[in-house]
Amino acid sequence: MAQPKFFLQPLAAAICVACYSPVVLANDSSESKKLAPITVTAQAGNDANGLIVRADPKQPIQPIPATDGADYLQSIVGFSSVNSGAGTNGDVTFRGMFGSRIKILTDGTENLGACPSRMDSPTSYISPESYDQISVIKGPQTVQYANTGSAATVIFERSPEKLTSEKPYRGQASVLMGSFGRLDHNLETAIGDEHKYVRLNANRSVADSYKDGSGNTVPSDWKRWNADVALGWTPDENTWLELTGGKADGEVVYAGRGMDGSQFARESLGLRFEKKNVTDVIKKIEAQVNYSFNDHIMDNYSLRKVPQTHDMTMHEMVDNPSSMQVTRRTLNTRLAVTHEWDKLQVITGVDSQHNKHAGGMKSNTMDMPLKSDMQFQSYGAFGELTYQLEGDNRVVAGARIDQVKVDALKTQQSRSETLPSAFIRFENTHPEHEDGKTYIGLGYVERVPDYWELFKTDYYGVTANTFKKLETEKTLQLDFGYQHVHGAFNSWASAYTGMIKDYILMTYPKSQNSGHGHGHSMGMGSGKQNTVDSRNVDAVIAGAEAGIGYKFTDAIQADVSAMYAWGKNTTDNTPLPQISPLEARVNLRYVQDKYNIGLLWRVVDGQNRVSLNEGNIVGYDLKKSSGFTTLSINGSYNLTKDVDLSIGIDNLLDKTYTEHLNKMGSSGFGDDFATQQFNNTGRNYWARMSMKF
Numbered sequence: 001m002a003q004p005k006f007f008l009q010p011l012a013a014a015i016c017v018a019c020y021s022p023v024v025l026a027n028d029s030s031e032s033k034k035l036a037p038i039t040v041t042a043q044a045g046n047d048a049n050g051l052i053v054r055a056d057p058k059q060p061i062q063p064i065p066a067t068d069g070a071d072y073l074q075s076i077v078g079f080s081s082v083n084s085g086a087g088t089n090g091d092v093t094f095r096g097m098f099g100s101r102i103k104i105l106t107d108g109t110e111n112l113g114a115c116p117s118r119m120d121s122p123t124s125y126i127s128p129e130s131y132d133q134i135s136v137i138k139g140p141q142t143v144q145y146a147n148t149g150s151a152a153t154v155i156f157e158r159s160p161e162k163l164t165s166e167k168p169y170r171g172q173a174s175v176l177m178g179s180f181g182r183l184d185h186n187l188e189t190a191i192g193d194e195h196k197y198v199r200l201n202a203n204r205s206v207a208d209s210y211k212d213g214s215g216n217t218v219p220s221d222w223k224r225w226n227a228d229v230a231l232g233w234t235p236d237e238n239t240w241l242e243l244t245g246g247k248a249d250g251e252v253v254y255a256g257r258g259m260d261g262s263q264f265a266r267e268s269l270g271l272r273f274e275k276k277n278v279t280d281v282i283k284k285i286e287a288q289v290n291y292s293f294n295d296h297i298m299d300n301y302s303l304r305k306v307p308q309t310h311d312m313t314m315h316e317m318v319d320n321p322s323s324m325q326v327t328r329r330t331l332n333t334r335l336a337v338t339h340e341w342d343k344l345q346v347i348t349g350v351d352s353q354h355n356k357h358a359g360g361m362k363s364n365t366m367d368m369p370l371k372s373d374m375q376f377q378s379y380g381a382f383g384e385l386t387y388q389l390e391g392d393n394r395v396v397a398g399a400r401i402d403q404v405k406v407d408a409l410k411t412q413q414s415r416s417e418t419l420p421s422a423f424i425r426f427e428n429t430h431p432e433h434e435d436g437k438t439y440i441g442l443g444y445v446e447r448v449p450d451y452w453e454l455f456k457t458d459y460y461g462v463t464a465n466t467f468k469k470l471e472t473e474k475t476l477q478l479d480f481g482y483q484h485v486h487g488a489f490n491s492w493a494s495a496y497t498g499m500i501k502d503y504i505l506m507t508y509p510k511s512q513n514s515g516h517g518h519g520h521s522m523g524m525g526s527g528k529q530n531t532v533d534s535r536n537v538d539a540v541i542a543g544a545e546a547g548i549g550y551k552f553t554d555a556i557q558a559d560v561s562a563m564y565a566w567g568k569n570t571t572d573n574t575p576l577p578q579i580s581p582l583e584a585r586v587n588l589r590y591v592q593d594k595y596n597i598g599l600l601w602r603v604v605d606g607q608n609r610v611s612l613n614e615g616n617i618v619g620y621d622l623k624k625s626s627g628f629t630t631l632s633i634n635g636s637y638n639l640t641k642d643v644d645l646s647i648g649i650d651n652l653l654d655k656t657y658t659e660h661l662n663k664m665g666s667s668g669f670g671d672d673f674a675t676q677q678f679n680n681t682g683r684n685y686w687a688r689m690s691m692k693f
Contacts, residue, residue, distance in 0.1 A: 041585060049429070062634045070124070080661055099617050114296045136152055144398070201226070212678075218681075244270040269290070439481055477498030560586050564582045584602075587600050603629050622677065647685075647686070
């Protein structure tokens with residue numbers, strides 16, 4: 001896999017040299033001091049009275065700083081990840097929901113993966129540190145984006161550059177080194193002036209296979225890189241035009257799949273325009289168009305030992321390599337206008353998405369060329385208003401309509417759906433308290449079955465066609481919560497309960513417990529039955545995230561956060577599968593101006609509510625799981641005004657444990673490996689150095 005030369009090891013050496021340069025140290029004495037960064041361990045709601053979480057992805061996090069979007073989101077309470085045995089490319093879940101129920105956006109647009117088994121989930125193409133802010137809107141509480149997510153909407157955002165003639169450049173870089181060969185480089189730099197700029201975001205990450213707490217190697221190595229360039233024009237303070245382009249690639253070994261990802265190529269191109277203060281009423285006009293192309297290859301021979309099969313004619317064992325190539329082209333457009341009248345703000349807009357998927361397979365017995373198998377197109381219109389009530393109280397409401405058409409190109413079938421969604425929310429500030437805020441919102445959203453649910457579970461000439469029989473999923477959910485600060489004490493909570501009609505449930509055959517599956521889906525035009533079935537059931541869900549914090553002194557701080565999700569299949573009177581168990585995080589920190597030290601204790605309960613062989617488009621319930629605890633420590637030190645060092649030890653006690661959302665090992669790494677779920681990482685040391693210039 002070719003990688004840009006500027007990502008090589010000299011970048012690490014250059015940053016380390018700069019950190020101890022006498023010039024840097026000398027400059028620090030004349031500048032205002034900068035506090036050491038706090039290593040993030042759990043993030044709570046901090047906007048819309050606690051409904052919306054806003055996070056700074058440039059801050060170090062524990063466990064070890066993230067390599068992709070799913071890794072980072074796990075530091076936000078409520079998120080988990082379905083791991084496949086790789087140290088990267090997990091598939092994020094929120095409140096027990098997954099897939100297209102979570103809307104993942106980068107700079108307001110969507111880049112969908114191509115793999116029918118979701119090796120390349122949308123978050124796998126995201127390098128968190130290259131973004132300025134992550135926003136998580138819980139539940140169906142916004143309608144501003146196409147095909148709204150029912151569980152959450154997650155937005156990775158970059159801001160326009162603000163350079164001057166006096167300082168026509170800025171930048172930041174970081175290097176992370178850790179156990180098991182982990183080495184990351186991240187670079188962000190911009191040059192320009194008040195009216196124009198060029199920005200580069202680039203990163204590279206590599207790691208070897210990790211070892212669990214018992215010293216057993218879990219095949220999981222990876223290599224990945226991303227590079228994005230932006231050309232911006234800001235002729236005045238109210239106008240912003242930006243052209244972006246990017247490329248990326250990677251390779252990943254999966255302990256829990258029958259194949260590895262040997263290519264994760266991404267190409268993207270976008271144009272964005274924003275105009276503020278157009279008139280006294282029209283406060284902002286924003287428009288954008290974005291194109292992305294994902295080209296993914298998975299195989300069972302380039303990153304692992306080639307499997308063998310018995311040749312009946314030659315009466316001997318022969319190599320049996322196989323591979324699959326899948327691609328997806330996606331075009332997104334969006335136009336939105338913000339109006340303001342006294343106490344009323346209204347955002348209206350239209351958007352569209354067109355994407356086309358293709359797939360092909362090769363093995364000793366077949367050679368299916370790359371061929372388009374699915375085409376998806378949607379057009380939507382929305383309106384969202386905010387009305388200011390007495391004091392700091394307000395009501396927020398919105399509605400949208402989407403017209404969606406999906407074409408199964410190989411079978412010449414199509415389906416069209418009209419999807420309504422809406423919400424209303426009250427946000428209330430309590431002036432009698434020092435800082436007390438509450439919210440309550442009711443949202444409704446309909447979701448068309450996504451590519452994975454329609455095509456991974458499709459049947460060709462075997463049973464009733466899944467493409468036609470799956471109904472749209474309909475969710476009605478109540479979200480409510482509060483946040484409160486009183487002196488040294490603070491607390492917060494977000495809770496929800498919902499009813500889902502025609503919830504899309506996946507059923508896996510019992511034979512897959514052998515661990516031989518999960519590499520790819522049959523049925524890509526092969527005439528055979530796919531390995532997974534899907535059907536509609538009715539369900540109810542409920543749960544909460546909560547936390548409390550206390551400052552014992554200016555230096556000693558503590559906080560505790562917890563999350564719990566619950567779901568029931570009311571059609572069969574069984575639990576909803578693939579829901580993470582109750583989890584709590586206890587964080588104790590000692591903070592000084594130049595340094596801080598933190599301790600993180602993660603406590604995870606066992607999960608007894610399972611539905612064997614049922615699950616989602618990524619995994620399924622294999623068995624009940626046991627609880628576990630892990631202890632981690634971290635520290636940060638401000639070396640100079642613009643140079644910080646963070647260190648950490650994850651799983652300090654080197655415990656052997658397995659997450660509930662997990663897969664069986666693959667027989668490609670030995671039959672013994674395929675009889676049990678793989679364990680998570682053992683003791684893991686890491687250090688991260690970052691600098692700004």
